[in-house]
Amino acid sequence: MPHPAAPWRFSVAPMMDWTDRYCRVVHRLMSRHARLYTEMVTAQAVIRGDRARLIGFDAMEHPVALQLGGNDPRLLAEAARIGQDFGYDEINLNCGCPSDRVQGGAFGACLMREPALVGDCVAAMKQAVAIPVTVKCRIGVDDQDPEAALEALTRATREAGVDALIVHARKAWLQGLSPKENREVPPLDYDRAYRLKAAHPDLPVAVNGGIRHPAEWAAHLAACDGVMIGREAYQNPEILLQVDPLLFGEAAPVADAFEMLEALEPHIAAHLAAGGRLHAFTRHLVGLFPGRRGSRLFRRHLAEHCVGLGAGLADLRAAVAHVARDEPQIAAA
Template sequence: MRYENPIFAVAPMIDWTDRHCRYFHRQISRNALLYTEMVVADAIIHGPRDRLLGHDAAEHPVALQLGGSDPAKLAEAVRIAEPFAYDEINLNVGCPSDRVQSGTFGACLMQTPDVVASSVSAMKQVARVPVTVKCRIGVDEQDPETVLPDFIARVLDAGADAVWVHARKAWLKGLSPKENREIPPLDYEIVYRMKERWPQVFIGINGGIQSLDEAAAHLKHVDGVMLGRAAYQNAAILAEVDQRFFGRESSPFDWLALRDTMMAYAEAHIAGGGRLQHIARHMVGLFTGLPGARRYRQILSTDAAKAGAGPEVIAAAFAAVDLAALSEEALTA
């Protein structure tokens, strides 16, 4: 894929952005760049590849995020993933969880930029699509003003095609993953300065962005903007993305068509041995703040989890919502 201004992306989120979530998001925005959950290189090499890497063709453009710190294993994971035709391969250098640290990858790799550079170089040698890095501005007592430009310079020298920066430090000791998303102060300005330093390089920004208005403001300074929980917990905002950031014609979103598409998708998933809850759990936040949203959430959270639940649960949930209230003002509030 080519990197063109602007890029609007939905962030990789462990346990959230699985294939069902991505299919759902794709029905709302045709152009947003979607990311997988982080998939560990060792799991790809030794585990169930079809389950870990399989996705629906409708998900494109979609990027695979890898976790790891062994250049050879990461390169092998890229080779294995090649037939699955992802549009981008992204290396996670930002996740601060204990589980990730125990595997010596994620945000702790900010402390070993040479390892990241070697990993990027190895991945680039075998990848047929762009290889990108998602990082923090630093960890623990590091000085971001020194660490971040040095880190970016090294990964770019190694061949990275783009860098996404979560504009917060990660504290590897003393803060939980949730606290690491909220407590360390945001520093968007340092990311802007990285773009000024490398004007020809794609620099994207992530962290604490809550609305499309905020996203548009960031795009005056950087090449891409990435929303995580704000997009997941209120997916209806994605309905404006194509028109606002990709120049598509503005037209009322067809929420009933979304309902029908997700019902058909759920029916196929259930026929293949899956459960409705696998899909419905990602849809719970769709109508946050709108009339009927509470009842919608109740139906999807409770009825979809029952044994034998079918697509009719989705229809019942949508019927609880006042779709006429889905105005532009409601979506951007």
């Protein structure tokens, strides 16, 4: 259940090809209170596609948000309604992805140039659902003035009733940079997100982009309502063990990654019994055990023995057996 503290105090970013339902189960087992997000799903896919496959999720994932992509208020409202019916805790509109596919559909980061349209989309979704509707955005695109661009989007969405903004504190360049480069090359400007929060004190604002170490979380939370981490949570998932103790005053659900994997076994067993493959889970485990003796053998075993048809829990246990349990973990470089 959501913690009574601010809902967006800590969250894991929506990441294409990464934050699927299996990844989210892994993350949830290490933090009860981190807010989790799906990969972006287009409104049309939700309406016309295989909903169980695209947006189905395990009840243990709560609190969990559905991120939608699109630019048609009517379709977004219908998709949001479907998401609410599936049990999601929040609907989030993607206004930050710069991929070619997204640009071809004129949504994602392209919407930074269309604040009035974003407001219309938010208003339509707010009318359709009772759960929070939020927006994840950049501070601008291309040659936009970040101050003006972010303020225009904020005003339009506030008038529409947006419940929170999640600000990826760098621009997106729609031409000349790949999606990967857009996550790294444009300079970060956290102060722009801080100024937005100061100008709109009653609007929940979370900051995202390049946030890695727990030591950084407190500084961001002193100026904003929440922090969202992305690649660090995926590449070093054990960092999530620090979320509940540091930010919510509670012990982590498990002591370490070994305990998490034991708790994960029933979920894997159910998935295998339904005809699924072990790799659906194990591909999200390669970031475990950084700095521990045997971690390289663990990753190699996952790659060589946990991918093919017929791989099962015994193969995962054999991978874990390579990792030393009886020595302190060395901080990853």
